[in-house]
Amino acid sequence: MILLGLGGNLSSPEFGAPVEVLTQALVELRQAGVRVSECSPMYRSAPVPASDQPWFINAVARVETALAPAALLALLHRIEARLGRHRGVRWAARIIDLDLLVYDDLIIPRDSDSDSDGGLVLPHPRLSERAFVVLPLADVAPEWRHPVSGKSATDLQADMQIDLAPEKQLEQQIEQIVD
Numbered sequence: 530m531i532l533l534g535l536g537g538n539l540s541s542p543e544f545g546a547p548v549e550v551l552t553q554a555l556v557e558l559r560q561a562g563v564r565v566s567e568c569s570p571m572y573r574s575a576p577v578p579a580s581d582q583p584w585f586i587n588a589v590a591r592v593e594t595a596l597a598p599a600a601l602l603a604l605l606h607r608i609e610a611r612l613g614r615h616r617g618v619r620w621a622a623r624i625i626d627l628d629l630l631v632y633d634d635l636i637i638p639r640d641s642d643s644d645s646d647g648g649l650v651l652p653h654p655r656l657s658e659r660a661f662v663v664l665p666l667a668d669v670a671p672e673w674r675h676p677v678s679g680k681s682a683t684d685l686q687a688d689m690q691i692d693l694a695p696e697k698q699l700e701q702q703i704e705q706i707v708d
Contacts, residue, residue: 598632
């Protein structure tokens with residue numbers, strides 16, 4: 530199972546509001562040969578850490594690809610750049626953020642001695658701490674188990690206080706993209 534996190538809180542001059550940018554990211558994944566088999570509803574969430582920047586739109590997509598993890602991460606970074614992401618200050622507002630959350634049961638720890646893998650860490654190191662990831666992840670893969678903690682997505686969801694609601698009007702738009 531391969532799961533991607535999608536998020537953004539700034540509009541794009543070319544693609545529009547964050548929901549349109551995330552939708553375009555899903556389209557570009559498909560165009561690159563990545564099958565988007567399921568996408569959660571999009572959720573509106575406060576920035577983490579707390580700040581005065583605009584709230585984010587977040588979702589999780591379940592995908593299928595023959596790409597290896599490092600190649601998939603590189604593709605995500607290319608799509609981010611194409612959609613207008615400029616990397617700079619950590620946790621700054623952004624047009625798009627695409628994260629490789631899970632790639633099967635692979636565990637790839639952070640290697641402080643080398644960045645040859647492009648910063649690839651699996652599962653995503655903060656996945657289980659973030660309601661804006663856990664809730665949409667549980668929507669598309671409730672049975673998924675964290676390969677380190679052994680907790681299911683449903684268990685992770687039960688462990689945290691979640692104050693997010695899906696943007697229901699966006700679900701129909703996403704259904705048009707999912708295979």
